[in-house]
Amino acid sequence: MKFAWSPAAFSSRAHVNSPLVASCFQTRISYCRSLHRYSFISRPYSRLVLPNKFRMPHSQVDLEGKSKVLVFGAGNFGSCLADHLADSLHEVYVWSRSENIVKILNSQHRNPEFLTDHVFPDGLKAVGPEFPSAALIQEMDVLLFAIPTEGVRSTLTELRPKLNDDDLPLMIFVNKGVELGTGALTLDIIADTCGPKIAKASTFISGPSFAKEIIRRQPTSVSVSSLSDDAAQRACKLFHQPWFRCYTGDDPVGVELAGALKNVYAIASGIANGLGFENNTRAMLITRGLAEMTRIGTAYGASPLTFLSLAGVGDLFLTCSSPTSRNYTVGYRLGKGEKLNYILETLGSVAEGVTTTKGLKELIDELGVTAPLAIAVYDVLYEETSRNAQKSCCLCRRFASWICRYKGSQRRD
Numbered sequence: 292m293k294f295a296w297s298p299a300a301f302s303s304r305a306h307v308n309s310p311l312v313a314s315c316f317q318t319r320i321s322y323c324r325s326l327h328r329y330s331f332i333s334r335p336y337s338r339l340v341l342p343n344k345f346r347m348p349h350s351q352v353d354l355e356g357k358s359k360v361l362v363f364g365a366g367n368f369g370s371c372l373a374d375h376l377a378d379s380l381h382e383v384y385v386w387s388r389s390e391n392i393v394k395i396l397n398s399q400h401r402n403p404e405f406l407t408d409h410v411f412p413d414g415l416k417a418v419g420p421e422f423p424s425a426a427l428i429q430e431m432d433v434l435l436f437a438i439p440t441e442g443v444r445s446t447l448t449e450l451r452p453k454l455n456d457d458d459l460p461l462m463i464f465v466n467k468g469v470e471l472g473t474g475a476l477t478l479d480i481i482a483d484t485c486g487p488k489i490a491k492a493s494t495f496i497s498g499p500s501f502a503k504e505i506i507r508r509q510p511t512s513v514s515v516s517s518l519s520d521d522a523a524q525r526a527c528k529l530f531h532q533p534w535f536r537c538y539t540g541d542d543p544v545g546v547e548l549a550g551a552l553k554n555v556y557a558i559a560s561g562i563a564n565g566l567g568f569e570n571n572t573r574a575m576l577i578t579r580g581l582a583e584m585t586r587i588g589t590a591y592g593a594s595p596l597t598f599l600s601l602a603g604v605g606d607l608f609l610t611c612s613s614p615t616s617r618n619y620t621v622g623y624r625l626g627k628g629e630k631l632n633y634i635l636e637t638l639g640s641v642a643e644g645v646t647t648t649k650g651l652k653e654l655i656d657e658l659g660v661t662a663p664l665a666i667a668v669y670d671v672l673y674e675e676t677s678r679n680a681q682k683s684c685c686l687c688r689r690f691a692s693w694i695c696r697y698k699g700s701q702r703r704d
């Protein structure tokens with residue numbers, strides 16, 4: 292039977308996620324229910340009927356479900372998601388700290404620094420460079436944070452007094468990192484700055500999703516996770532489009548860890564490729580990286596199944612295999628002998644894996660888990676660099692010899 296994917300068909304199917312009854316992941320029963328949830332993940336994309344020029348005709352948009360959204364961050368991902376939501380006729384504002392970005396986005400519908408070839412929808416409005424006012428914030432149904440993890444604490448601290456506690460917006464986070472210095476996940480940062488009630492209803496979106504491809508309406512799927520099932524469903528509905536599918540879950544810690552950790556293994560994969568290793572080595576790094584991520588995640592209290600989801604193996608595979616990834620690119624350039632500081636100065640965009648590797652090292656020590664790949668990346672980025680800042684190629688060669696001596700295959704998965 293031929294199945295034409297229409298928005299209606301999607302909305303009746305993509306939201307049929309059965310809720311997990313158990314609150315966290317202690318019992319086998321809850322794992323089995325999760326498995327049931329993943330059973331519909333294999334829908335055939337080959338049958339996807341993409342609208343002309345990958346844009347959805349506005350007449351097909353459900354105007355009743357229209358939301359007011361404020362996106363924090365007009366970098367690659369913030370701009371891309373603002374575009375996606377504005378194109379779905381939500382009322383979208385995007386905050387940038389750059390006066391020039393605000394000016395050009397509003398006057399020419401272009402972002403002069405990120406995704407520069409793209410023309411943004413007329414309805415998208417940029418605000419800034421001052422922090423958005425309490426009046427604007429309190430008008431919003433949704434606040435979407437697309438800023439690097441290092442900026443989340445300061446942004447939320449500034450935001451908190453501007454929120455109306457009697458009418459809180461849905462808060463969605465898409466950053467993929469661990470905070471430097473504290474090793475905190477974003478869920479912890481939210482709890483610290485906004486309190487546990489807001490943290491519990493916060494929602495995390497993660498998965499294989501290059502901004503450059505979403506903006507061209509390439510079929511993309513992500514994990515959407517929250518401790519509040521209602522919040523996850525709302526976020527899912529907000530983002531859902533025929534080319535952008537959302538799979539809800541209730542393991543935000545696992546989703547966050549997966550998103551942050553895959554960046555570290557992407558750096559490893561890039562280093563290996565920059566050194567001249569090819570496909571076998573990359574497959575080894577992806578597979579052993581997945582085992583390592585899962586070990587760290589479960590020691591932290593996350594569900595192992597989350598690491599088999601889009602946010603886990605999906606994003607790991609994407610980021611470890613493509614030069615579009617900034618983290619992979621950092622690794623690749625290190626492997627080619629460039630210095631880390633120079634790479635970061637010239638990358639033009641954030642590679643969260645670099646700071647996450649440092650936070651992760653603290654976490655690994657604290658949890659006492661075996662994570663040789665992550666430690667090797669840490670050594671390349673920090674230990675050896677500080678000892679021998681001039682010769683990053685030496686330390687990469689040591690990484691290479693380490694890969695060759697890697698004892699992963701002698702361990703149990």
Ligand SMILES: NC(=O)c1ccc[n+]([C@@H]2O[C@H](COP(=O)([O-])OP(=O)(O)OC[C@H]3O[C@@H](n4cnc5c(N)ncnc54)[C@H](O)[C@@H]3O)[C@@H](O)[C@H]2O)c1
Nearest residue numbers: 364365366367368369437438439442466467501502640641
């Ligand atoms: N680019 C992607 O394809 C992609 C996909 C999925 C997730 N992400 C994640 O989204 C987050 C943002 O990534 P990006 O690609 O947009 O990065 P980017 O470097 O392109 O843009 C970052 C934006 O955040 C702003 N910013 C930086 N520090 C800030 C601070 N302290 N306070 C407020 N704003 C600050 C910058 O001005 C910029 O507008 C990262 O955590 C990244 O891992 C990115």
Ligand SMILES: O=P(O)(O)OC[C@H](O)CO
Nearest residue numbers: 498499500501616617618
């Ligand atoms: O460019 P990267 O390495 O930050 O990866 C971007 C996204 O996380 C891919 O899903």
